[in-house]
Amino acid sequence: RAYLIATGSRPDISDIKGLQTIDYFTPNDIWHKVLKVGKLKVAGSTSQPSLPKSWVVIGDEPIAPELAQTLARLGCEVTLVVSTTRILFQEDLEASRLIQAQLEAEGIRVLTDSRVDQVREIEGKTWVQAGNKAIEADAILLATGEQPNVESLNLEGVGIKYTQQGLQLNQKLQTTNPRIYSCGKMAGSYPCAHIAQYQASIALKNALFFPCFKVDYHSIPWTVLTQPQLARVGLTEVEARKRYGKNVWVIREYFKDLDQAQLLGKTTGYMKLVVGGNGTILGATIVGSQATELIGEITLAIQQKIQLGVLANVYYPYPTLSEIFNKTAIQWQHQRMSRNQTLKNFLEGFFNLRRSWSK
Structure with a gap:
């Protein structure tokens, strides 16, 4: 009688010139790739992968400063590049300034209002063009958001409208086909796990009983x-x-x-x-x-x-x-x-x- 779409999402790969010609990391695969391709350093009975020394983290998502700080605390040189005038642009101004100050105090270079135009590999080194600055790095981490996994679902065939950001939903988490609901990363701009759980509870109650429950993110x-x-x-x-x-x-x-x-x-x-x-x-x-x-x-x-x-x-x-x-x-x-x-x-x-x- 009713359906719930929760097929998740994948990293949204920005349309940056030259990106397809080089290797890069995303939040979904960074630690897996490091374990897979890193050179192992044997010390006694433990093995440890070696991280690239210098990183450029690109993205306006909250996970970008999180990962930038993590990499810096692992001993890497990190440059964080955001296109907005400050990091965590949706948050309280004082809060974002305080966190940016903390990142900079830990040695992270933060470039705001800087859109990445292209990336190139020159003599074995990766170069990132961000605004009027050229940044040399050993590795790039893209934290530019996610897009829903919808390609194989034939959504148009059942009357569901969607964009690259997610499905078009009402407050009851119904799609444009009222028999079909969605939650989680398919629902758009709330990527936290606890918010996905909240959405799932609303969608399931509406699907199993009557569609009278509405989301309230306040x-x-x-x-x-x-x-x-x-x-x-x-x-x-x-x-x-x-x-x-x-x-x-x-x-x-x-x-x-x-x-x-x-x-x-x-x-x-x-x-x-x-x-x-x-x-x-x-x-x-x-x-x-x-x-x-x-x-x-x-x-x-x-x-x-x-x-x-x-x-x-x-x-x-x-x-x-x-x-x-x-x-x-x-x-x-x-x-x-x-x-x-x-x-x-x-x-x-x-x-x-x-x-x-x-x-």
């Missing part, structure tokens, strides 16, 4: 596994201000103010909460140690519509990184108080009266 977290980690859920500051105008609060708390972060030596990062005027949490961005673990609590608060003031009355064990929630909530209360002159005047008068009673 309360689904998104993560980038660099170090420090980045995790986001809900609206960014820019998105919230576009939707709600001036009736938005932005609250920040920094890891450097947490005793546990100081004990661990991981003080880089912050949490930013975007909050509505009544305390409703609209979105959150966390950059720092264990960000992907911490984002779960804010995700629950957004899903259950728990206001930020509630977190101010939750006492977290000391010392832990989770104290950042309580500290941020209390900071929001203080900011509200400082802007509410009527309440401040009332409290000042009340406590003057209380002092007079005690005389």
Whole structure:
């Protein structure tokens, strides 16, 4: 009665001049190829493949800085090339700048706003033309996205519309043929495994019962596994201000103010909460140690519509990184108080009266 298409995807190979004439890596095959073609160095009873010394990582996808940092920490020289004006362009501006600064501090050369025009092999060396710069490298890693595996499915024959990015779906994850559903990488621009699981649960319920369930990505977290980690859920500051105008609060708390972060030596990062005027949490961005673990609590608060003031009355064990929630909530209360002159005047008068009673 119903069908679910989940045939996955493969790397989207950019139309770069000369790319077909040289060897390159993709996120899907990099470690497999290294194990297969790397020269083995025998040390005692262990064998270890040798990585190419210098790399150019090309791509705007979140996996590009993740792999660039991994390669750099394995001792490689790495240049990360993105076509956008900053890495992780869809993320909070402060977050992407902080992570870019960390990559550069680890020796990674980051070239932004640089489109790769061509690649060539000259005297055994690979050269990458990125904007007005020519970069020499031993290996190229393409992290330019993925395209769905649809060629053999005869989608046109059953009335399904699709593009190179994925199938055309409605909020119920139905294709343009309402009996056929899809999820995961076939569904477009959400490549995380936990988002694919969420989509699969919606699609299966609609296919097995009645098509009345809709996806809502507002309360689904998104993560980038660099170090420090980045995790986001809900609206960014820019998105919230576009939707709600001036009736938005932005609250920040920094890891450097947490005793546990100081004990661990991981003080880089912050949490930013975007909050509505009544305390409703609209979105959150966390950059720092264990960000992907911490984002779960804010995700629950957004899903259950728990206001930020509630977190101010939750006492977290000391010392832990989770104290950042309580500290941020209390900071929001203080900011509200400082802007509410009527309440401040009332409290000042009340406590003057209380002092007079005690005389």
